[in-house]
Amino acid sequence: MIRFFSALVLTAFLYPVQLTAQSSQAKYGNDFLSTGGGARALGMGSAQVALANDVTAGYWNVAGLTAMEQPQLIYMHAERFNGIVGYDYGAAAMPLDSDKGVVALSFFRQGVDNIANTLNAWDRERNQPKENVEDYITKFSAADMALFFSYAKKRSQHLSYGASVKIIHQKLGPFAQAWGYSLDVGATLKTSIADLGISVRDVTTMQKMWSIDEDQFEGVATQFDSLGATLPTGQNEFVLPSLKIGASRMFNVRDFDILAAVDADLLFENRQAYYINMGSMSVEPHIGTEVTYKNRISLRTGLTDFVTDPEAGFSVSPTLGMGLKLSSFVLDYGFASFAGASSNLGFTHRISLRFDI
Numbered sequence: 001m002i003r004f005f006s007a008l009v010l011t012a013f014l015y016p017v018q019l020t021a022q023s024s025q026a027k028y029g030n031d032f033l034s035t036g037g038g039a040r041a042l043g044m045g046s047a048q049v050a051l052a053n054d055v056t057a058g059y060w061n062v063a064g065l066t067a068m069e070q071p072q073l074i075y076m077h078a079e080r081f082n083g084i085v086g087y088d089y090g091a092a093a094m095p096l097d098s099d100k101g102v103v104a105l106s107f108f109r110q111g112v113d114n115i116a117n118t119l120n121a122w123d124r125e126r127n128q129p130k131e132n133v134e135d136y137i138t139k140f141s142a143a144d145m146a147l148f149f150s151y152a153k154k155r156s157q158h159l160s161y162g163a164s165v166k167i168i169h170q171k172l173g174p175f176a177q178a179w180g181y182s183l184d185v186g187a188t189l190k191t192s193i194a195d196l197g198i199s200v201r202d203v204t205t206m207q208k209m210w211s212i213d214e215d216q217f218e219g220v221a222t223q224f225d226s227l228g229a230t231l232p233t234g235q236n237e238f239v240l241p242s243l244k245i246g247a248s249r250m251f252n253v254r255d256f257d258i259l260a261a262v263d264a265d266l267l268f269e270n271r272q273a274y275y276i277n278m279g280s281m282s283v284e285p286h287i288g289t290e291v292t293y294k295n296r297i298s299l300r301t302g303l304t305d306f307v308t309d310p311e312a313g314f315s316v317s318p319t320l321g322m323g324l325k326l327s328s329f330v331l332d333y334g335f336a337s338f339a340g341a342s343s344n345l346g347f348t349h350r351i352s353l354r355f356d357i
Contacts, residue, residue, distance in 0.1 A: 024235060024236075024237055024238075030146075030168065030201075030202070030206060030239050032108075032110045032144040032146075033059075033108060033146055035078065035087055035089075035108075035110065036048070036056075036059055036060065036089075037056045037058070037059040037060070037074070037076060037089045037091060037106065037108070037352075038054075038056035038074060038076060038089075038332060038352045038354075039076060039321060039332035039333050039334040039350040039351055039352040040056070040290075040298075040300065040321065040323060040332045040334070040352070041056065041060065041334070042319055042321060042334030042335075042336055042348070042350045043288075043290075043300035043301070043302060043319055043320055043321015043322065043323075043332070043333070043334040043335070044261060044286075044288025044289065044290055044300050044301075044302040044319065044321065045286045045287050045288040045301075045302020045303045045304040045318075045319045046263065046286045046288070046302070046304050046319075047246060047248075047261040047262055047263040047286040047287055047288035047302060048060040048061070048246070048261070048263065048286075048288075049061045049186075049197040049198070049199050049244045049245065049246035049263050050188065050194075050195050050196055050197030050246035050247050050248040050261060050263070051064070051195065051197070051246075051248040051259065051261050052064040052197075053067035053068070054067070054068060054072055054074075054093075054354065055068070055072040055073070055074050055091045055092065055093040055104060055106075055354065056074060056091065057093075057104075057152075058091055058093060058104035058105075058106040058148050058150040058164060059091075059106055059108075059148065060199070060244075061186040061187075061188060061197045061198075061199040061244070061246075062104075062150045062151075062152050062162035062163060062164045062184060062185070062186045062199070063152050063160040063161050063162045063186040063187045063188040063197070063199075064152070064160070064186075064188055064197070065093055065102040065104055065150060065152040065162060066101075066102055066152045066153060066154045066160040066162070066188075067160075068093055068095055068102055069095065070095065070356055070357060071092070071093065071094040071095070071356075071357040072092070072093050072354060072355065072356050072357065073090075073091070073092050073354065073355045073357065074089075074090065074091050074092075074352055074353065074354040074355070075088075075089070075090045075352065075353055076088070076089040076090070076350060076351065076352035076353075077089075077351070078348070078349070078350045078351075079349075080348060084112060085110065085111070085112055086109075086110070086111055086112075086113065087108075087109070087110045088107075088108070088109045088110075089106070089107070089108050089109075089352075090106070090107050091104060091105065091106040091107070091148075092104065092105050093105075093150075099153065100153065100154060101151060101152060101153040102150075102151070102152050102153070102162075103149075103150065103151050104148070104149075104150040104151075104152075105147075105148070105149060105150070106146075106147070106148040106150065106164075107145070107146070107147055107148075108144075108145065108146040108147075108148075109143060109144070109145045110143065110144045110145075111141050111142060111143030111144065111145075112141065112142045112143075113139075113141045113143075114139050114141070115139065115140050115141065115142060115173065116137055116138075116139060117137065117138045117139065117140050117173065117174075118136075118137055120136045120137075120138075121133045121136040121137050140172075140173025140174060140175075141171070141173060142171070142172050142173060143170070143171050144168075144169075144170045145168070145169045145170070145171075146166060146167065146168050146169075147166070147167045147169075148164045148165070148166050148184075149164065149165045150162060150163070150164040150165075151163060151164075152186075157190075158189060158190045158191070159187065159188070159189050159190075160187065160188045161185070161186065161187040161188075162185070162186055162187075163183060163184065163185045163186075164183070164184040164185075164186075165181070165183060166181065166182050166183065166184055166202075166206075167179070167180070167181050168180035168181070168182075168206065168208065170208075174213055175212065175213060176210060176211065176212045176213065177210070177211060178208045178209060178210040178211070178237075179208070179209055180206050180207055180208035180209070180237075180239075181206070181207060182201075182202040182203070182204050182205065182206040182207070182239070183202075183203050183204045184199065184200065184201050184202065184203065185199070185200050185203050186198060186199035186200070193249075194247045194248060194249045195247065195248045195249070195250075196245075196246070196247050197244075197245070197246045197247070197248075198243070198244070198245050198246075199243070199244040199245075200241060200242075200243055200244075201241060201242045201243070201244065202239050202240070202241045202242065203241050204241075205238050205239065205240060205241060206238060206239035207236065207237075207238055208236065208237040208238070208239065209236050210235055210236065210237065240268050240269055241268070242265065242266060242267050242268065243265070243266040244263060244264070244265050244266075245263070245264055245266070246261060246262060246263035246264070246286075247261070247262055248260065248261035248262075249261075255293055255294050256291055256292065256293055257290075257291070257292040257295070258289070258290070258291050258292075259289065259290040259291075259292070260288075260289050261286075261287070261288045261289070261290075262285070262286065262287050262288075263285070263286040263287075264283055264284070264285050264286070265283070265284040265285075265286070266281060266282075266283055267281065267282045267283075267284065268280055268281050269282070270282075276306075284304075284306065285303075285304075285306050286302065286303070286304050287302055287303040287304075288300065288301070288302035288303075288319075289301055289302065292323075295325060296324070296325050297322070297323070297324055297325075298321075298322060298323035298324075299321075299322050300319075300320065300321035300322065300323070300334075301318065301319065301320055301321070302318070302319040302321075303316050303317070303318055303319070304316075304317050304319060304336070305317035317336060317337060318336075319334065319335065319336040320334070320335045320336070321333055321334040321335065328355055328356045328357070329353065329354070329355055329356075330353070330354040330355075330356070331351070331352075331353055331354075332351070332352045332353075332354070333349075333350070333351050334348075334349070334350040334351075335347070335348065335349055335350075336348040336350075
């Protein structure tokens, strides 16, 4: 079991990255996925890699899917920046009788809709808007989407493992789009002291291929030339592997279940944005707790976004949340960004509804 965990860690560091001369590293290439899935996670500061045990494990740690005993569906919608940015997440998971495994399908979309395209609304010869200018203004969306195909299985009573095939599609209206693919792997290990979890994101290195529709920029090339710029061209990108490790422990006090969890995200993109930085590696901690009464009502709190800034100094963002289980439905709510550096971007509210079939 120890050798299995060690192999996962070494894979993240030693997997050979095959790049072309046209490729460049995307430092925040998959950051739209950092929102994750499920409002429970937000309330616990996103400390989930060792404890996610439902359909949301398809995102947090695929190995956690093996804790499921029945099919589940979940949907979550969130809005940020006063509703400008919309985020939707939906997933379904089902245990298999044939090999005691679990399969899951997860979908993510983050986007800004109804963006005005005014490229064709300007009369360049007369240097003024065209007559009936509204007829020349169109709308488009800028969206990031992802699809996860997951499979997990128990190796023993204590050890579980799994993998997710991940497909990314990013679209900037009619102007540009990109496709990407990679593989996530994960494992969980239950010990007498605590439950442990590890998830290697983009273990194969995410490859993203961009394409540009040059016809959409027809007629504005002179404007780019006047600014000393060139028209956009398609360029391939790659996203380096990252590592999520965590531990959780459950305590029982009469009718209360008390859960404590801590995670650490290890990023190798030289971000230098978090409190702990070692060379090109940044470490982002997550801390969360949950108190559940008779498996019905849960209260949660957590800490995330440990950030250090040369001017503002150190800050951390607390989170709050609650959950309610009614028959086959589980309703979760998460609230964050009311303190710390992220509070400058406004409050974050998240609601998700899970249905156990």
